[in-house]
Amino acid sequence: MKLFSSIGAYLLMMKGMFTKPENLKMYWKELMHQSAEIGIGSLGIVAVISVFMGAVSAVQTAYQLTSPILPKETISQIVRDTVILEFAPTLVCIVLAGVVGSKIAGELGNMRVSEQIDALEIMGINTKSYLVAPKILGALITIPLLVILAMVLGIWGGRLAGSLGGILSADTYDRGLLENFVPKNVWFALVKAYTFAFIISSVSSFYGYNVKGGALEIGRASTIAVITSCILILFADYLLAFFIL
Amino acid sequence: MIEIKNVSKSFDDKEILKNISAVMETGKTNLIIGTSGSGKTVLQKCMVGLFEVDSGDIIFDGKDLTTMSEEDRKELRQQIGMLFQGSALFDSMTVEQNVKFPLDMFTKWNHQKKMDRVNDVLERVELKGTNKKYPAEISGGMKKRVGIARAIVLKPKYLFCDEPNSGLDPQTSMVIDKLIHEITKENNMTTVINTHDMNSVMEIGENILYLYQGKKEWEGNNKEIIFNKSARLNEFIFASEFLKDAKDMRMLEEKGIIDNDRNMEQIMRDGGSNLVIGDEDRKE
Numbered sequence: 001m002k003l004f005s006s007i008g009a010y011l012l013m014m015k016g017m018f019t020k021p022e023n024l025k026m027y028w029k030e031l032m033h034q035s036a037e038i039g040i041g042s043l044g045i046v047a048v049i050s051v052f053m054g055a056v057s058a059v060q061t062a063y064q065l066t067s068p069i070l071p072k073e074t075i076s077q078i079v080r081d082t083v084i085l086e087f088a089p090t091l092v093c094i095v096l097a098g099v100v101g102s103k104i105a106g107e108l109g110n111m112r113v114s115e116q117i118d119a120l121e122i123m124g125i126n127t128k129s130y131l132v133a134p135k136i137l138g139a140l141i142t143i144p145l146l147v148i149l150a151m152v153l154g155i156w157g158g159r160l161a162g163s164l165g166g167i168l169s170a171d172t173y174d175r176g177l178l179e180n181f182v183p184k185n186v187w188f189a190l191v192k193a194y195t196f197a198f199i200i201s202s203v204s205s206f207y208g209y210n211v212k213g214g215a216l217e218i219g220r221a222s223t224i225a226v227i228t229s230c231i232l233i234l235f236a237d238y239l240l241a242f243f244i245l
Numbered sequence: 246m247i248e249i250k251n252v253s254k255s256f257d258d259k260e261i262l263k264n265i266s267a268v269m270e271t272g273k274t275n276l277i278i279g280t281s282g283s284g285k286t287v288l289q290k291c292m293v294g295l296f297e298v299d300s301g302d303i304i305f306d307g308k309d310l311t312t313m314s315e316e317d318r319k320e321l322r323q324q325i326g327m328l329f330q331g332s333a334l335f336d337s338m339t340v341e342q343n344v345k346f347p348l349d350m351f352t353k354w355n356h357q358k359k360m361d362r363v364n365d366v367l368e369r370v371e372l373k374g375t376n377k378k379y380p381a382e383i384s385g386g387m388k389k390r391v392g393i394a395r396a397i398v399l400k401p402k403y404l405f406c407d408e409p410n411s412g413l414d415p416q417t418s419m420v421i422d423k424l425i426h427e428i429t430k431e432n433n434m435t436t437v438i439n440t441h442d443m444n445s446v447m448e449i450g451e452n453i454l455y456l457y458q459g460k461k462e463w464e465g466n467n468k469e470i471i472f473n474k475s476a477r478l479n480e481f482i483f484a485s486e487f488l489k490d491a492k493d494m495r496m497l498e499e500k501g502i503i504d505n506d507r508n509m510e511q512i513m514r515d516g517g518s519n520l521v522i523g524d525e526d527r528k529e
Contacts, residue, residue: 022319023350110336119333122293122405123347124322 010206016128017136031134038100038135038201039142043149049095050150053087054079054157062167072168073176076158080177081185083154089189090237092150093196096143097229101204104135105225108208109218117209132209136201143197144190151189188244195240196233203229246271247292247403247435252301254284254291261287263459264301272433274426274449276440279456280481285439286407288456292437293325293405294318305403323351326396328406328425332388334380334395340367341376344394351399366394370424386417390424397428404429406438410445422448443482446470455481 021027057079065074108131111117120127155177162168168176207225211217247269254262262284269275277285290296292303294310303310305321313321334343341363348359367373370390380388389409396404406425410418426449429436440446446453450467455478463475470482 026350114331114336115329115333116335118295119327119329119335121295122322122325122327123350124319125350 009210010202013128013132013206013209014202016126017133019126019129021129022125027130027134030130031137034134034138035142037103038138039145041103042096042099042142042146045095045099046092046146046150047153049092050083050088050153051157051160053091053150054083054154054159055161057082057087057154058158058161058167059165062162062165071176072172073179075162075168076173076176077179079158080155080181083158084151084185084189086237088147088150088154089192089196090233092147093143093193093200093233094230096146096196097200097204097233098226100139100143101200101226101229102222104201104204105208105222106218108132108205109211109221112209112211113214113218128209132202132205135205136198139197139201140194143200144193147189147193151186188240191244192237192240195236199232199236200229203232246306247437248302248304249288249292250302250304252288252291252303253299254287254296255299261459262291262298265456265459265461266301267454267461267464268452269435269437270452271435272430273451274429274436274438275452275454276438276446276450277454277456278439278441278446278450278481279462280441282458283456284459285441285456289405289407289437289439293327294322323399324402326399326401326404328389328392328396328404328409330408330411332380332392334388334391336380338379339376340372340378340380340383340391343380343391344398347395347399362398363394366398369397369428370394385412386414386421389413389421393421393424393428397432400432402434404434404436406436406440408439408441410440410442415444418442418444419448425449441481446482 058075061075061078061082065078108117111131117127117131120130159170159173162173163170204225207221207228208218211221249265249267249269252262252265253260265284265288277288279285287296291298292310298311301311305324308317308321310318310321335346338346344363344366345359348354348362352359354362363376364373367376370393372387372390372394375383375387375391380391383391393409404425409421409425413421422445425436425438428434438445438449447467447470450470453463453465453467453470454461455463455475457477463470463473463478465473470478473479
């Protein structure tokens with residue numbers, strides 16, 4: 001029953017976001033602030049993960065492809081498709097669920113516990129609209145961009161690992177990248193990115209916004225937000241793959 | 246003026262407020278007092294619309310909050326300023342940004358006009374020169390004053406304060422009480438203060454509502470409170486050692502030795518030192 005009441009409360013929170021802003025300029029300012037926090041704040045970790053993700057992918061693919069029949073270009077094709085289809089959208093978003101999700105839940109939880117949300121409500125501001133909506137919109141703007149960056153850096157990481165490790169030359173790697181490329185994969189990856197961005201931001205906002213208690217509950221809300229986001233991301237990943245591919 | 250008519254509120258079958266009726270008067274500091282758990286904060290949150298009442302009416306100068314549309318509520322809320330127990334300052338903003346926030350949100354003023362208003366209210370609460378500091382960099386008393394500045398920057402008609410002296414030393418508490426009282430008079434606001442600080446009650450309690458277990462137990466002012474006949478209220482106010490002398494005053498009044506027209510401020514200041522109270526006077 002608690003699951004159904006949580007789902008109901010979540011849907012009510014989402015519905016409550018759709019009201020006329022009290023001051024469009026202030027809402028825009030908050031949206032830009034959240035976009036910068038989510039996007040630029042996560043740039044470093046996404047870059048590092050992506051490069052190493054691509055590098056490890058190349059090394060391990062080369063390890064497994066021992067047959068001399070298969071050309072070296074196969075390694076780069078596998079790295080490309082793995083990074084685009086799975087590692088960039090899913091793995092990066094799982095990491096972002098921890099980084100961004102815990103930040104959103106913690107921030108809103110702290111605001112709830114210290115009565116800052118009540119202070120905004122007393123002023124006549126719709127806090128669901130002013131606090132939650134910019135986080136969701138900011139995530140929808142910046143997380144797909146981070147996923148695109150992850151794709152580029154992941155593929156480049158594979159190229160770097162391949163050439164530095166003597167696995168395959170950069171030219172061979174580049175030739176492989178161009179072979180059998182399916183553009184639909186990029187589109188699919190972006191569908192995943194938008195879906196996961198929505199899950200991360202809305203679920204974390206829900207848990208943070210509805211914290212009741214003190215510091216312990218804020219920590220608990222952050223943890224539950226991350227766990228729930230990760231589970232929903234994996235579930236959505238499977239469903240999207242099943243229905244689209 | 247705020248009228249509370251037969252307000253009741255429950256949480257999970259537990260009745261917190263039981264049929265409370267009272268009037269919060271304009272231009273006065275109206276205090277809601279009571280022990281912890283008596284329902285003070287719940288009553289105040291019902292009055293500002295953070296909680297919905299189960300029954301009863303809350304009327305702001307003729308407009309009933311309980312039957313208002315969402316748009317009308319929003320409009321009313323812009324006439325309300327609130328000081329929270331923990332100040333509720335926005336951590337990521339400076340003092341100046343905190344005080345300027347309601348102006349940015351609800352006015353179309355240019356930047357200079359907003360800054361002039363911000364500087365005026367900061368000067369009024371004696372915080373000139375702290376504009377660029379963050380909440381984490383200022384003391385508890387200063388945070389309360391920033392909270393007051395933010396609450397009054399839009400010149401509200403109604404000011405609510407939830408335990409404004411919580412966590413403050415006695416001297417700073419008096420400064421905050423005096424500030425709230427002066428601002429109430431200057432702007433002819435209806436101020437409602439939740440407190441269990443007897444110093445505040447005696448200093449600025451122009452209209453006092455005492456709650457006991459969710460019910461209105463007593464209503465009066467700071468001149469009448471010492472001479473009240475409610476056993477529960479007496480247990481509450483005389484728990485303070487400071488008012489032991491006041492209890493002696495009450496006994497002397499009952500014996501007809503003094504009368505209750507005496508200036509209470511003078512009595513509290515003297516601690517009754519100008520009266521000789523012997524053991525025979527203390528005998529009931």
